[in-house]
Amino acid sequence: MNGWRCRRGGPARRRGFRAEGMALFIEQLVNGLTVGAVYALVALGYTMVYGVMRLINFAHGDLFMLGSYFGFTLLVATFVGSALPLWAALPVTVLASATGVAILGVLVERAAYRPLRRSNRLTAVVSAMGVSIFLQNAAMLVWGPRYRAYPPWAVPDVRWEIGAVHIGFMQVLILMVSILLMAGLYLFVQRTTVGAAIRATAIDHDTARLMGINVDQIIRLIFVIGPGLGAVAGVLLGLYYRQIHFTVGWSYGLKAFTAAILGGIGNIPGAMVGGLLLGILEMLGGGYISAAWKDVFVFLILILLLIFRPTGLLGERVAEKV
Amino acid sequence: MSLLELDDVHISYGNVQAVKGVSVAVEQGEIVTLLGANGAGKTTTLRAVSGLLRPRAGHIRLAGQEIQAAAAHRIVELGVAHVPEGRRVFATLTVEENLNLGAYRYRQDATRVREGRERAYRLFPRLAERRGQLAGTLSGGEQQMLAIARGLMADPKVLLLDEPSLGLAPKLVQEIFRTIGEINREGVTILLVEQNARIALRVAHRAYVLETGRIVLAGPSRELRQDPRIQQAYLGMGRKPAAGRRPAQAGQGSAAVVSS
Ligand SMILES: Nc1ncnc2c1ncn2[C@@H]1O[C@H](COP(=O)(O)OP(=O)(O)OP(=O)(O)O)[C@@H](O)[C@H]1O
Numbered sequence: 001m002n003g004w005r006c007r008r009g010g011p012a013r014r015r016g017f018r019a020e021g022m023a024l025f026i027e028q029l030v031n032g033l034t035v036g037a038v039y040a041l042v043a044l045g046y047t048m049v050y051g052v053m054r055l056i057n058f059a060h061g062d063l064f065m066l067g068s069y070f071g072f073t074l075l076v077a078t079f080v081g082s083a084l085p086l087w088a089a090l091p092v093t094v095l096a097s098a099t100g101v102a103i104l105g106v107l108v109e110r111a112a113y114r115p116l117r118r119s120n121r122l123t124a125v126v127s128a129m130g131v132s133i134f135l136q137n138a139a140m141l142v143w144g145p146r147y148r149a150y151p152p153w154a155v156p157d158v159r160w161e162i163g164a165v166h167i168g169f170m171q172v173l174i175l176m177v178s179i180l181l182m183a184g185l186y187l188f189v190q191r192t193t194v195g196a197a198i199r200a201t202a203i204d205h206d207t208a209r210l211m212g213i214n215v216d217q218i219i220r221l222i223f224v225i226g227p228g229l230g231a232v233a234g235v236l237l238g239l240y241y242r243q244i245h246f247t248v249g250w251s252y253g254l255k256a257f258t259a260a261i262l263g264g265i266g267n268i269p270g271a272m273v274g275g276l277l278l279g280i281l282e283m284l285g286g287g288y289i290s291a292a293w294k295d296v297f298v299f300l301i302l303i304l305l306l307i308f309r310p311t312g313l314l315g316e317r318v319a320e321k322v
Numbered sequence: 323m324s325l326l327e328l329d330d331v332h333i334s335y336g337n338v339q340a341v342k343g344v345s346v347a348v349e350q351g352e353i354v355t356l357l358g359a360n361g362a363g364k365t366t367t368l369r370a371v372s373g374l375l376r377p378r379a380g381h382i383r384l385a386g387q388e389i390q391a392a393a394a395h396r397i398v399e400l401g402v403a404h405v406p407e408g409r410r411v412f413a414t415l416t417v418e419e420n421l422n423l424g425a426y427r428y429r430q431d432a433t434r435v436r437e438g439r440e441r442a443y444r445l446f447p448r449l450a451e452r453r454g455q456l457a458g459t460l461s462g463g464e465q466q467m468l469a470i471a472r473g474l475m476a477d478p479k480v481l482l483l484d485e486p487s488l489g490l491a492p493k494l495v496q497e498i499f500r501t502i503g504e505i506n507r508e509g510v511t512i513l514l515v516e517q518n519a520r521i522a523l524r525v526a527h528r529a530y531v532l533e534t535g536r537i538v539l540a541g542p543s544r545e546l547r548q549d550p551r552i553q554q555a556y557l558g559m560g561r562k563p564a565a566g567r568r569p570a571q572a573g574q575g576s577a578a579v580v581s582s
């Protein structure tokens with residue numbers, strides 16, 4: 001592992017103030033892309049559920065949070081952390097957490113949303129809030145109300161230096177994993193028949209049924225994919241920031257939700273773009289204006305969006321002729 | 323045994339009874355048309371057959387098998403395709419994606435899907451030229467063609483068509499009905515809902531007339547075309563029916579009046 005470490009210092013050190021400013025900017029950009037990729041992964045869950053069911057799954061942030069805790073437990077309390085080499089432990093942790101949270105996602109849909117599918121939307125929103133509160137409290141009871149920390153050994157201490165820019169192992173990992181997952185999801189939704197069935201269901205449930213599509217099954221699939229991606233993001237974030245808490249579902253959930261709105265809720269590429277953009281805005285705002293006001297920028301963006309452009313940047317493009 | 327049979331079907335929306343005891347039989351190989359004015363209950367009837375609505379009472383049988391309680395996607399698998407009123411193509415999907423979704427039930431069988439598409443493009447050559455185009459950018463007539471072609475992709479035994487002439491220019495209506503005849507000659511049984519009685523009676527073998535949720539008249543199209551009540555009410559021939567005679571009362575010729 002040490003072989004990965006690049007030498008420090010070097011010519012870049014001696015460059016002038018402007019080059020350092022540039023390096024700071026690029027580092028903030030990379031930081032922004034990193035958290036943005038996490039927002040994007042979580043935002044996909046909001047946007048896909050909204051697209052297919054016109055429901056904001058307020059419990060989604062908490063499923064993401066549970067992903068973080070599942071990963072934590074797997075690493076600190078099971079053979080995954082104690083017996084496997086790191087290169088195997090990380091993928092196993094991510095996959096197992098995603099599977100666990102996907103199962104929970106399906107259960108949540110079955111128990112809290114399906115019985116309400118035909119009732120009005122407010123009822124479903126209240127149910128979603130209820131699930132959210134339930135999951136937060138369950139996590140608090142299981143893992144306690146204090147911060148938990150991912151073990152330091154779980155993240156290889158590798159950094160790269162390109163010019164004066166420093167990039168950490170987790171940043172590269174998060175960017176690579178999330179780009180792969182997003183590209184995979186995009187291809188699945190755009191290029192396969194089941195993906196077309198998801199898009200068709202999002203447009204019109206009844207007509208999708210007339211195609212022989214089992215809409216319940218499509219919805220179940222959405223509740224596998226969304227929470228599964230959320231859990232991956234949860235583990236990655238735990239590894240990146242190390243600290244996790246049972247309330248991160250709210251704070252990160254709300255940011256990811258903002259990202260989904262920013263990109264245009266219901267729009268899959270929109271969630272990806274929205275997440276990355278929000279991460280960058282947040283980091284640049286935090287880096288150049290005030291770190292303490294970072295969250296304020298994000299929610300200011302949410303409020304401005306909801307007022308001025310609720311359809312988001314890529315809003316649902318409709319090419320419909322009646 | 324009829325291929326498709328509705329037996330005393332009742333359908334309600336909440337407290338509103340939309341269909342009040344409808345019985346219809348469609349034999350293998352036939353085109354049967356269900357005529358009726360706005361709000362008669364034609365669409366409601368078709369939606370019950372395809373499983374989008376549950377009848378409150380009565381039976382619907384496909385080749386003898388009861389389907390009134392089956393899920394819509396199961397009914398497609400059993401061989402019923404429903405081309406809904408107003409076309410309902412998936413606007414943001416391409417023509418080809420729309421067609422592929424019609425074949426969803428055998429999506430694993432790439433050869434069969436391809437053959438289905440070839441048939442669709444043979445019947446509607448205009449769709450072939452536009453296969454990569456978003457369905458929402460098609461003209462109304464092309465969208466209707468796509469909706470029918472998409473229904474056919476399921477390779478159904480029975481095709482339910484809900485007002486394929488709706489909102490189309492007369493020339494296009496002719497073209498589409500020519501193709502409907504062709505589809506039927508290829509062996510697809512068709513239940514056709516129409517307000518345009520003139521053209522429906524030309525293509526259909528038999529017809530039923532629905533008024534406010536009840537069948538009031540049924541018989542071979544040839545005879546219904548001659549029926550003065552049909553001519554007056556549905557073919558716009560403006561002849562008044564004989565005084566005191568209401569459509570549901572007096573039967574003439576072999577166009578039987580169905581009592582409910
Ligand atoms: N979703 C609904 N909720 C309540 N009532 C409905 C609903 N859909 C239809 N109806 C009522 O049921 C009756 C039958 O409607 P239906 O759509 O089946 O008529 P139709 O014969 O298809 O008419 P059209 O030729 O205008 O399409 C009408 O009185 C209509 O108002």
Ligand SMILES: [Mg+2]
Nearest residue numbers: 364365366407
């Ligand atoms: Mg109708």
